[in-house]
Amino acid sequence: MTTYTITLANRDGASYRVAAHRPLLDSLRDQGVDLPYGCQYGGCITCAAKLTQGSVNQKAQVALNNRQINDGYVILCVARPTGDCTLEIGVDSHDKLYRNPFLDPLKPHELKADIATPLKEPT
Amino acid sequence: MAGNGMSECCGPGYASPADAMKAPREKLLYSIAIYTGTGIQKPDYLVTIDADPDSPAYSQVISRLEMPGIGDELHHMGWNACSSCHGDADMERKYLIVPGVRSTNLHIVDCATDPRNPRLHKVIEGSKIKAKTNLSAPHTVHCLGSDIIISMLGDAQGNAPGGYLHLNKDFEIVGRWENSMGDIKFGYDFWYQPRHNVMVSSEWAAPNTFMPGFDLEEVGHLKYGRELHFWDFEKKEPKQTFYLGEDGLIPLEVRFHHDPASSHGFVGAALSANIIHWWKDEGGEWQWEKIVDVENEPHPEWPIPVPGVISVILLSMDDQFLYLCNWLHGDIRQYDISDPHNAKLTGQVWMGGLLGRAPEVNGVKVTGGPQMIQLSLDGKRLYVTTSLFSTWDNQFYPEIRTNGGCMLMVNCDSDKGGMQIDPDFVVDFGKEPNGPSRCHETRYPGGDCTSDIWL
Ligand code: FES
Numbered sequence: 014m015t016t017y018t019i020t021l022a023n024r025d026g027a028s029y030r031v032a033a034h035r036p037l038l039d040s041l042r043d044q045g046v047d048l049p050y051g052c053q054y055g056g057c058i059t060c061a062a063k064l065t066q067g068s069v070n071q072k073a074q075v076a077l078n079n080r081q082i083n084d085g086y087v088i089l090c091v092a093r094p095t096g097d098c099t100l101e102i103g104v105d106s107h108d109k110l111y112r113n114p115f116l117d118p119l120k121p122h123e124l125k126a127d128i129a130t131p132l133k134e135p136t
Numbered sequence: 137m138a139g140n141g142m143s144e145c146c147g148p149g150y151a152s153p154a155d156a157m158k159a160p161r162e163k164l165l166y167s168i169a170i171y172t173g174t175g176i177q178k179p180d181y182l183v184t185i186d187a188d189p190d191s192p193a194y195s196q197v198i199s200r201l202e203m204p205g206i207g208d209e210l211h212h213m214g215w216n217a218c219s220s221c222h223g224d225a226d227m228e229r230k231y232l233i234v235p236g237v238r239s240t241n242l243h244i245v246d247c248a249t250d251p252r253n254p255r256l257h258k259v260i261e262g263s264k265i266k267a268k269t270n271l272s273a274p275h276t277v278h279c280l281g282s283d284i285i286i287s288m289l290g291d292a293q294g295n296a297p298g299g300y301l302h303l304n305k306d307f308e309i310v311g312r313w314e315n316s317m318g319d320i321k322f323g324y325d326f327w328y329q330p331r332h333n334v335m336v337s338s339e340w341a342a343p344n345t346f347m348p349g350f351d352l353e354e355v356g357h358l359k360y361g362r363e364l365h366f367w368d369f370e371k372k373e374p375k376q377t378f379y380l381g382e383d384g385l386i387p388l389e390v391r392f393h394h395d396p397a398s399s400h401g402f403v404g405a406a407l408s409a410n411i412i413h414w415w416k417d418e419g420g421e422w423q424w425e426k427i428v429d430v431e432n433e434p435h436p437e438w439p440i441p442v443p444g445v446i447s448v449i450l451l452s453m454d455d456q457f458l459y460l461c462n463w464l465h466g467d468i469r470q471y472d473i474s475d476p477h478n479a480k481l482t483g484q485v486w487m488g489g490l491l492g493r494a495p496e497v498n499g500v501k502v503t504g505g506p507q508m509i510q511l512s513l514d515g516k517r518l519y520v521t522t523s524l525f526s527t528w529d530n531q532f533y534p535e536i537r538t539n540g541g542c543m544l545m546v547n548c549d550s551d552k553g554g555m556q557i558d559p560d561f562v563v564d565f566g567k568e569p570n571g572p573s574r575c576h577e578t579r580y581p582g583g584d585c586t587s588d589i590w591l
Contacts, residue, residue, distance in 0.1 A: 049172070049173070049175070049206070050207045051172060051209060051238030052238050052239070052240075052294065052347065053239075054292075054293060056293070056343055056344040056348075057238045057343070057344075057347035057527075058347065058348035058349065059173060059209075059238060059526075075294065075344045076344065076348040077348065078351060103175060104173070104174065104537070105175065110530075111349060111527065111530040111531045112531060113531055113532060114350050114351055114352040114353075115352060115438060115440060115442070116438060116439075118352060118353065119351060119353050121353075124351065124353055124354070124357070125351070125354075128354070128357045128359070
């Protein structure tokens with residue numbers, strides 16, 4: 014079984030070994046990390062965390078727009094690690110997650126993937 | 137227990153709206169309070185508030201019932217029975233159905249055994265509802281006769297349009313209530329008027345769209361609703377749809393007249409900040425018109441004017457007054473709708489909001505704006521809470537995380553019209569024992585102006 018190390022930067026750098034094939038929310042909660050969550054299928058954003066190092070596969074998420082993804086947010090209830098990662102977890106990592114939509118509109122490429130205008134370079 | 141709306145001979149509720157207005161004054165309020173999205177890792181809970189002015193605990197939370205898990209986002213709720221089964225002596229208004237929008241869990245709470253200390257009777261797990269009906273994101277709860285139907289805003293994966301969950305009186309899942317969703321794109325609120333064989337439903341958005349927060353651009357991409365649906369209630373299928381267009385962006389709360397013979401009803405279009413009125417004309421055709429248009433207001437720091445965002449509307453039991461909240465502006469308005477085609481503004485009060493008109497009320501900093509409201513049966517007291525939805529609160533009123541929500545009461549002149557914030561009633565959810573929480577919908581043990589329907 015492939016495992017990776019997840020470091021929680023805003024929990025005194027605590028680190029955990031997790032399986033590559035399981036969602037991070039499940040693996041971390043099983044090891045006693047207190048995490049917020051709601052829908053548990055990737056649609057409601059409650060479990061969002063900020064990925065500051067490493068990479069995940071979060072293809073199943075439908076909660077984040079492209080700006081939030083570019084700001085490093087990942088949806089822990091569906092994200093599976095594809096390498097060692099450093100995360101900031103919980104609502105204290107949500108500084109850039111919420112924005113007043115009237116004051117700070119999204120650009121066409123920053124919308125959710127299904128309606129965003131693609132930029133030239135593929136990502 | 138007086139206040140349960142029980143008379144000696146009959147089932148729950150009242151024989152008529154006029155009878156309901158003569159019921160004893162509400163002494164207890166039930167409201168939900170949430171920690172979902174706040175950073176506090178505690179379950180959402182149901183609060184019981186003392187609303188008896190002669191009690192030493194007046195205007196205080198007297199009990200709290202925590203849900204079993206975290207992350208439900210309690211939101212709207214409804215009674216297991218209302219005046220629609222007044223004639224059924226076997227029924228009792230005993231249980232509140234308290235859904236979690238994010239988790240899809242349904243909590244059945246016994247409020248009658250000890251009204252001051254409601255207790256959890258049963259939980260219907262979200263996973264079970266999804267598996268059996270492919271529905272998620274419960275919203276409005278209405279009983280109809282002895283059954284219960286709940287609008288579910290998504291399928292099990294959070295896609296629109298969802299459908300309607302049907303429970304029997306023992307809170308077992310019967311299945312899906314509707315026979316067809318027709319071409320309906322989204323679900324939200326609904327109300328039925330059986331004498332006209334009609335149900336009207338409105339549209340928010342898919343759970344996957346509204347739950348993460350509000351992206352204004354998604355309105356232009358048709359990810360939010362702008363239609364109103366008229367159902368054949370007996371056939372359980374939509375019959376006619378009104379495209380409200382720019383006048384009806386995000387139509388939310390749906391209210392028919394309480395008078396069961398009337399065909400008049402109203403919906404608040406949140407983003408357009410309009411009130412839409414509908415009725416059946418002499419030829420038996422449904423018609424609609426816009427009767428209230430709240431102007432956008434300039435804001436000192438915004439490049440664009442602020443829309444009101446009408447998050448709720450409510451009708452007094454005698455159908456004379458319509459109340460609405462402009463959650464972003466911060467005002468509650470009272471309109472005389474004795475002539476439903478001509479709404480006349482008769483009252484207005486301010487609390488919170490983004491325009492800075494009333495940042496503090498009764499010594500409490502109001503974070504958020506007037507949001508959910510509940511009116512006493514006699515039409516004289518309007519209870520108001522300030523939080524809309526955790527993610528949307530976080531976008532528009534981020535300080536709510538540290539300040540929490542609050543509940544206020546407005547005294548209403550149910551005769552000539554007029555409103556005044558009561559100086560002695562305030563519940564500050566910023567001071568809750570586990571930290572600041574946010575309060576949303578309110579109900580009374582004896583029924584209220586948004587639950588009872590007459591056959
Ligand atoms: S819990 Fe809803 S997106 Fe993860």
